[in-house]
Amino acid sequence: MVDGRDWAFEVRLGSSGPLVASADLKPLSMSDSQPLRGGELNAAVTREVIRIQSESHGRGPKKAFSFHNGNVLVTILEEVLSPAERKLAGNGQVEAVLKIRRLYQSTVAAEMKERIEAVTGRRVTALMSDNHVEPDMAVEVFILDRPLT
Numbered sequence: 774m775v776d777g778r779d780w781a782f783e784v785r786l787g788s789s790g791p792l793v794a795s796a797d798l799k800p801l802s803m804s805d806s807q808p809l810r811g812g813e814l815n816a817a818v819t820r821e822v823i824r825i826q827s828e829s830h831g832r833g834p835k836k837a838f839s840f841h842n843g844n845v846l847v848t849i850l851e852e853v854l855s856p857a858e859r860k861l862a863g864n865g866q867v868e869a870v871l872k873i874r875r876l877y878q879s880t881v882a883a884e885m886k887e888r889i890e891a892v893t894g895r896r897v898t899a900l901m902s903d904n905h906v907e908p909d910m911a912v913e914v915f916i917l918d919r920p921l922t
Contacts, residue, residue: 834911846889846921898918
């Protein structure tokens with residue numbers, strides 16, 4: 774249970790990266806062990822989303838957490854914009870930043886689905902991604918083919 778909630782897992786990042794050991798960031802899959810549940814599942818999903826962000830942007834979000842209910846899995850990411858994107862947004866180019874983010878999200882969608890399917894053992898039937906500039910946040914919503922138990 775975290776902060777009185779048993780449905781969320783949170784990763785806080787410092788300037789040097791995640792506050793978890795890099796060995797903990799190896800890709801997880803259903804074949805590695807028993808199916809993940811609850812907080813372990815949320816943690817694994819959060820790690821995979823952070824990994825994709827880090828690999829493609831050179832840095833991950835400052836804070837991220839995931840939760841699920843039934844066949845819906847949600848990851849919230851905070852402070853995801855790069856310094857260049859923040860500068861553009863500060864100079865009135867919010868729509869340009871959001872357009873770039875949408876293009877990026879469509880580029881990594883197949884990889885994101887594949888990694889979440891490996892972690893959950895469920896097929897991702899829909900992935901919806903969006904960003905917000907102020908506050909600097911992003912969301913990944915995965916709809917799965919059947920509920921997580």
